[in-house]
Amino acid sequence: MHAEAPIKLADFHANARAALNDPKLRDSFSGAMDFLIERRARQFPDPAAFEQLRRVGEAVRQHALARLPELLVQLEERLTALGVQVHWAETAADANAIFLDLARRHDAQLMVKGKSMVSEEIELNHAMAAQGIDCVETDMGEYILQLDGDRPSHIIMPAIHKTKRDVAEIFHEHIDGAPLTDDVNELIAIGRRALRDKFASARIGVSGVNFMVAETGSLVLVENEGNGRLCTSVPDVHIAITGIEKVIEKLEHVAPLFALLTRSATGQAITTYLNVLTGPRRPGEKDGPREMHLILLDNGRTQAYREQRFRATLQCIRCGACMNHCPVYTRIGGLSYGTTYPGPIGAIISPHLQSLHETRDLPTASSLCGACGEVCPVGIPIPDLLMRLREAGRHSVAQSATPPQQALRGQGEVRQWAEALAWKAWRLLYSHPVLYRLLVWFAARLNWLTPPWQGGWTLARAPLRPAPQSFRDRLAQRRQQRR
Amino acid sequence: MSAAAGTAMHRSAPNVYFFATCVIDMFAPDAGIDAIDVLERSGVTVHVPLRQTCCGQPAYTTGFPEEAAKVAAAQLDLFPEPWPIVVPSGSCCGMLKHHWPKLFANDPLRLAKAEGIAARTIEFTDYLLNVADLNLAHARRSPLRVALHTACSARREMGTLECGRALLQRLPGVELVVQAHEFECCGFGGTFSVKHPEISAAMTSDKLDAIRATGCDAMVSADCGCLLSLNLMLEKRREPQRGRHIASLIRERLDASAGEGAGR
Numbered sequence: 001m002h003a004e005a006p007i008k009l010a011d012f013h014a015n016a017r018a019a020l021n022d023p024k025l026r027d028s029f030s031g032a033m034d035f036l037i038e039r040r041a042r043q044f045p046d047p048a049a050f051e052q053l054r055r056v057g058e059a060v061r062q063h064a065l066a067r068l069p070e071l072l073v074q075l076e077e078r079l080t081a082l083g084v085q086v087h088w089a090e091t092a093a094d095a096n097a098i099f100l101d102l103a104r105r106h107d108a109q110l111m112v113k114g115k116s117m118v119s120e121e122i123e124l125n126h127a128m129a130a131q132g133i134d135c136v137e138t139d140m141g142e143y144i145l146q147l148d149g150d151r152p153s154h155i156i157m158p159a160i161h162k163t164k165r166d167v168a169e170i171f172h173e174h175i176d177g178a179p180l181t182d183d184v185n186e187l188i189a190i191g192r193r194a195l196r197d198k199f200a201s202a203r204i205g206v207s208g209v210n211f212m213v214a215e216t217g218s219l220v221l222v223e224n225e226g227n228g229r230l231c232t233s234v235p236d237v238h239i240a241i242t243g244i245e246k247v248i249e250k251l252e253h254v255a256p257l258f259a260l261l262t263r264s265a266t267g268q269a270i271t272t273y274l275n276v277l278t279g280p281r282r283p284g285e286k287d288g289p290r291e292m293h294l295i296l297l298d299n300g301r302t303q304a305y306r307e308q309r310f311r312a313t314l315q316c317i318r319c320g321a322c323m324n325h326c327p328v329y330t331r332i333g334g335l336s337y338g339t340t341y342p343g344p345i346g347a348i349i350s351p352h353l354q355s356l357h358e359t360r361d362l363p364t365a366s367s368l369c370g371a372c373g374e375v376c377p378v379g380i381p382i383p384d385l386l387m388r389l390r391e392a393g394r395h396s397v398a399q400s401a402t403p404p405q406q407a408l409r410g411q412g413e414v415r416q417w418a419e420a421l422a423w424k425a426w427r428l429l430y431s432h433p434v435l436y437r438l439l440v441w442f443a444a445r446l447n448w449l450t451p452p453w454q455g456g457w458t459l460a461r462a463p464l465r466p467a468p469q470s471f472r473d474r475l476a477q478r479r480q481q482r483r
Numbered sequence: 484m485s486a487a488a489g490t491a492m493h494r495s496a497p498n499v500y501f502f503a504t505c506v507i508d509m510f511a512p513d514a515g516i517d518a519i520d521v522l523e524r525s526g527v528t529v530h531v532p533l534r535q536t537c538c539g540q541p542a543y544t545t546g547f548p549e550e551a552a553k554v555a556a557a558q559l560d561l562f563p564e565p566w567p568i569v570v571p572s573g574s575c576c577g578m579l580k581h582h583w584p585k586l587f588a589n590d591p592l593r594l595a596k597a598e599g600i601a602a603r604t605i606e607f608t609d610y611l612l613n614v615a616d617l618n619l620a621h622a623r624r625s626p627l628r629v630a631l632h633t634a635c636s637a638r639r640e641m642g643t644l645e646c647g648r649a650l651l652q653r654l655p656g657v658e659l660v661v662q663a664h665e666f667e668c669c670g671f672g673g674t675f676s677v678k679h680p681e682i683s684a685a686m687t688s689d690k691l692d693a694i695r696a697t698g699c700d701a702m703v704s705a706d707c708g709c710l711l712s713l714n715l716m717l718e719k720r721r722e723p724q725r726g727r728h729i730a731s732l733i734r735e736r737l738d739a740s741a742g743e744g745a746g747r
């Protein structure tokens with residue numbers, strides 16, 4: 001088995017270019033996204049009903065975020081009372097250290113893991129492999145990627161960029177005795193058989209969490225394959241990991257979020273499994289882990305929490321609908337982003353997890369078409385957040401018209417003097433009507449001077465050439481004629 | 484009259500301001516003149532304040548809201564009368580209506596002015612359909628299959644998709660054809676098209692292909708930004724078709740019918 005490739009700092013432009021030039025990738029992505037768009041649309045036939053449900057989801061998430069510190073304390077108390085050990089991790093390295101410590105304590109060489117984007121975020125598999133511990137993915141898509149040494153390109157459908165043929169070849173190459181077959185059912189059976197043994201022999205099961213309920217101390221896990229249930233019930237020890245923002249106040253708040261999540265993500269009214277885990281195995285119970293841990297990861301989330309203008313980022317329930325509907329994501333695929341979370345959600349959360357500078361090309365990689373914000377089931381104003389990130393990257397605290405409480409990571413580091421100067425010049429011309437009129441006058445009369453090469457614009461388009469008579473010239477003429 | 488160039492037709496006619504947009508001023512003057520022409524035929528007097536420049540959107544969306552605010556601030560006093568401000572572009576209209584007030588969140592004086600403007604700002608097709616209730620029954624009747632591209636801000640921020648469609652349906656002989664992925668962005672996105680030219684080009688190119696696949700006779704839009712991007716790609720591809728502002732199509736159909744009438 002390959003070690004998982006570490007997060008490389010993406011050359012976003014080069015990745016995107018390569019993806020655009022790969023017809024196979026473009027076809028498979030746009031086909032898959034059209035399919036998901038269609039399935040979601042069927043679940044929300046009435047826009048008004050969607051809007052109503054979305055308002056509830058948004059309110060639940062905003063309510064939780066408004067009380068985040070309190071709810072986390074309440075959650076920890078409930079969990080501790082239930083016998084769940086709560087660990088706080090400020091960084092990815094802290095989280096991995098906790099995993100390693102637990103693995104050593106239980107002398108575990110093997111962990112089985114259900115699908116968890118937060119574990120991708122900390123690169124758990126990689127960190128464990130470096131210590132000789134095998135952390136095996138049990139979600140079929142993730143398993144395929146792990147075998148191939150590849151990374152997820154979608155937060156819900158991680159292996160969406162792999163074709164049936166790719167999967168057949170990966171299984172044939174990496175699983176002993178796997179025949180080369182194009183039959184999907186057979187492929188799934190091959191994968192499942194290979195994973196069965198792992199469940200039986202692993203000491204530790206790892207999972208993510210969709211919602212944490214503060215009032216009951218329940219961890220809610222949404223899935224379709226049943227591997228999540230196995231990971232959280234078969235091994236002796238269950239370690240859940242998630243971001244601090246996933247807490248909600250009440251159990252009854254799960255219902256609207258669950259309804260929004262499954263419909264938005266895969267166009268399902270309900271998933272095959274909904275696991276509500278409230279504490280480890282109790283005396284007299286026949287199954288469930290004997291020990292249960294929850295690792296709460298910050299990794300930059302408090303920055304988004306601290307700044308009111310970015311807080312909505314944390315409302316996200318990771319449904320992936322924004323990606324499915326994004327014309328940019330659809331064309332370049334998830335891997336081009338070079339971040340754990342791709343697409344619109346990736347563009348708004350990654351700058352907090354990494355830094356504005358490291359992720360500098362993501363907030364601008366959007367035409368601000370608004371498709372993401374339109375479908376987001378918890379009403380995150382994604383285009384607005386993208387604009388705020390563009391601004392924060394280009395303005396230090398001192399340069400900001402409305403400064404943040406505290407500098408963001410990478411604040412102002414995306415600023416280029418030429419760009420800032422260009423906008424200053426633009427402002428000078430466009431805020432002085434006389435100068436603007438001169439500009440338009442000259443542009444029209446000197447339009448033959450239009451440069452044939454205009455940066456990125458002329459890559460695929462003819463140059464922008466001012467009309468020989470401007471609108472205001474024409475307007476003046478028209479008035480003359482009418483007199 | 485002050486700096487506004489009025490095009491008075493009738494004393495008692497309703498008045499509107501016209502915010503032409505800088506794209507129309509410099510790159511697509513026909514669209515602006517045609518829009519004014521159509522507005523006048525709907526019976527209104529159109530006033531064009533000549534000190535207007537740009538809505539500030541390019542700087543605003545690129546992350547320089549303070550520069551956009553200065554450009555907007557210079558135009559807050561251009562619309563003193565309580566008349567509607569008609570904007571022949573969904574995205575610039577959205578800027579005035581939804582974002583100008585945000586620019587002055589900490590500036591109560593300007594905020595009040597910006598909110599006053601926002602409340603009166605209305606997109607061109609919305610005005611023609613829902614305020615002026617433009618009658619097009621007498622327009623030219625020859626058959627024409629038209630594809631409509633609606634800008635994302637018009638669709639999602641201004642909600643004027645149906646206005647454009649309804650206007651086209653009022654034109655006798657015009658059949659609206661709908662391209663595949665009609666809801667998808669054309670890839671212009673202002674500075675996006677310069678910062679990420681390959682991605683932008685892929686989107687624009689797909690949009691053109693989808694429109695061509697409808698076999699339409701004409702392509703219209705109510706946004707000159709999108710049209711500029713689409714048309715200049717057609718030019719680069721050496722294809723003869725060009726998209727036009729919806730105002731130009733309406734005017735042409737009305738002119739042609741007037742011509743027919745005069746000939747009779």
Ligand code: SF4
Pocket residue numbers: 264315316317318319320321322323344345372375376377378379380
């Ligand atoms: S941002 Fe909204 S649409 Fe995107 S993944 Fe999160 S909840 Fe879903």
